[in-house]
Amino acid sequence: MSLAVGTSSMTDADRCDACGEPVTDALARTVRLTVDRSQIDSQRLCPECFAAWIDRYETEMQHEAASTVVSEDDELIVD
Numbered sequence: 001m002s003l004a005v006g007t008s009s010m011t012d013a014d015r016c017d018a019c020g021e022p023v024t025d026a027l028a029r030t031v032r033l034t035v036d037r038s039q040i041d042s043q044r045l046c047p048e049c050f051a052a053w054i055d056r057y058e059t060e061m062q063h064e065a066a067s068t069v070v071s072e073d074d075e076l077i078v079d
Contacts, residue, residue, distance in 0.1 A: 014028065014044060015044075016028070016044060016045055016046035016049050017043040017044050017045060017049075018043065018045055018046070018049035018052075018053070019046060019048070019049050021046055023044070023045075023046040023047075027046065027047055028044050028045065028046065029044075029045050029047070029050040030042060030043065030044050030045070031043045031045060031050070031053060
């Protein structure tokens with residue numbers, strides 16, 4: 001899986017894919033998700049929506065500690 005973030009090369013009249021507000025090329029960011037060199041998704045985002053996307057990405061990609069339960073017969077169960 002690959003994730004690319006860059007400045008947009010679209011026209012100045014384009015809108016943010018998340019909120020619909022107009023965003024200039026200088027401020028727009030394009031987020032592309034590719035898996036095995038096939039593009040799965042591409043989004044053009046304004047600075048505010050890009051910041052929210054990054055926050056959501058970081059939250060969802062954090063590793064959660066695995067819970068461990070030990071029963072009385074010393075059997076180990078890992079979720």
